[in-house]
Amino acid sequence: MTVDTSPEAQLDQPRQTSLGTAAARNLATTTKSAPQMQEITSRWLLKMLPWVETKGGTYRVNRRLTYTVGDGRIEFVQDGAHVRVIPRELGELAMLRGFDDLEVLTALAARCVQRDFRAGEVLVERGTPANDIHLIAHGRINQTSVGKYGDEVAVGVLADGDRFGDNALLDGAGGWDYTATAATAGTLLTLSRSDFAAVLSSAPRLQAHVRQFGSLPHQRQNKHGEAEIALSAGHTGEPELPGTFVDYELNPREYELSIAQTVLRVHTRVADLYNEPMNQTEQQLRLTIEALRERQEHELINNREFGLLHNAAFKQRIQTHSGPPTPDDLDELLCRRRGTKLFLAHPKTIAAIGREFNARGLYPDHVDLGGQQVPAWRGVPILPCNKIPISKENTSSVIAMRTGEDNQGVIGLRQTGLPEEYEPGLSVRFMGIDERSIISYLVSTYYSAAILVPDALGVLENVQIARRHD
Secondary structure: OOOOOOHHHHHHOOOOOOOOHHHHOOOOOOOOOOOOOOOOOOOHHHHHOOEEEOHHHEEEEOOEOEOOOOOOOOOEEEEOOEEEEOHHHHHHOHHHOOOOOHHHHHHHHHOOEEEEEOOOOEEEOOOOEOOEEEEEEEOOEEEEEEOOOOOEEEEEEEOOOOEEOHHHHOOOOOEOOOEEEEOOOEEEEEEEHHHHHHHHHOOHHHHHHHHHHHOOOHHHEOOOOEEOOOOOOOOOOOOOOOOOOOOEOOOOEEEEOEEEEEEEEEEHHHHHHOOOOOOHHHHHHHHHHHHHHHHHHHHHHHOOOOOHHHHOOHHHEEEOOOOOOOHHHHHHHHOOOOOOOEEEEOHHHHHHHHHHHHHOOOOOEEEEEOOEEEEEEOOEEEEEOOOOOOOOOOEEEEEEEOEOOOOOOEEEEEOOOOOOEEEOOEEEEEEEEOOOOEEEEEEEEEEEEEEOOHHHEEEEEEEEOOOOOO
């Protein structure tokens, strides 16, 4: 197509009769938004945690004396298809708690026999003699038994790091009171009673340790393992009442405040000349603080020293029964503690929870939190937290917690009244101007979290969040 650009043709075109928008914009003032960032989330954990003032930078959790009987998880080393238990990890077994003879532990670890199993395989059967302890290196195992009316009932679900048959090594007359069936393919290591006895016969220190284990004052513990408080009830007349006292842990755990910091730098030319209509330093500081708060929540979830996922008691970690997060799984998580205040889950996990509800024709409740309606189960809000990790196998975790000092729950720790405090527990300190005209500000926030008693926090682990194909 040819465009006619001759003077005659141009004269035929209509002439502009007003100022064009392109030229007009040279005289106009644009309306601008404040700087935006995608990293900002709802940060429900920071909102819902009760924050306790922590003077001296340390919080000590005093508890009643507890007899630790070895209830941790066991770790393994994988060399290709060969799996072996780390010798010192055998100290997580009740009878070996505190035993530190590495030579003997290594001998026991060497006698653990690897067994690979497939999905659906029966590993132990109810009523048969229990002669071995089984350490689960990888996989998922369902424990079932027979109910009062003869029907099959679920007892529990075990996964990586768990074990079953703890008493088999010492109780020669014991039998399995449940059936263990593999829900997935996996690997376990088995230590038989005969192999344990062979090592025991040649290890005097182990013999002494086992004798001491057998004489532990089990009768002076309550069901939580705490030293009992002797009481008398229901008596008549004038019997002699028991005397008692409440014993405390001699070495209570202390939580030190952690820190997140950065140095914010602003050129003096920017700070001097470009502050209208928005203050450049304030906007830089606002976005920096948002990033610090996001990192703070991430650390409260994932830090190995004080993060919730790593500090949940092993007895408070449970497995889903079938993989996806069903209402039954949430109920089991709820029943492990009184006064659960909230669930925390990754948004994708919450979507998986919704799918399971829909499949059963259930509709979650909604509760009001600060004017915002959020989904809930049994009246407990289910809040999103994208800091909870998702594994490469598309599994995640659901956290349930009770909060507050008065409820012996989970609390956040911080210290206020800091020099040049900008927000509670966060300070912005002027560091000076260097020879390149750069203004520097040190931005710091101090925080931690403490679990006052173990049952304040529970975790539903290995939650399958991928969509299933029907």
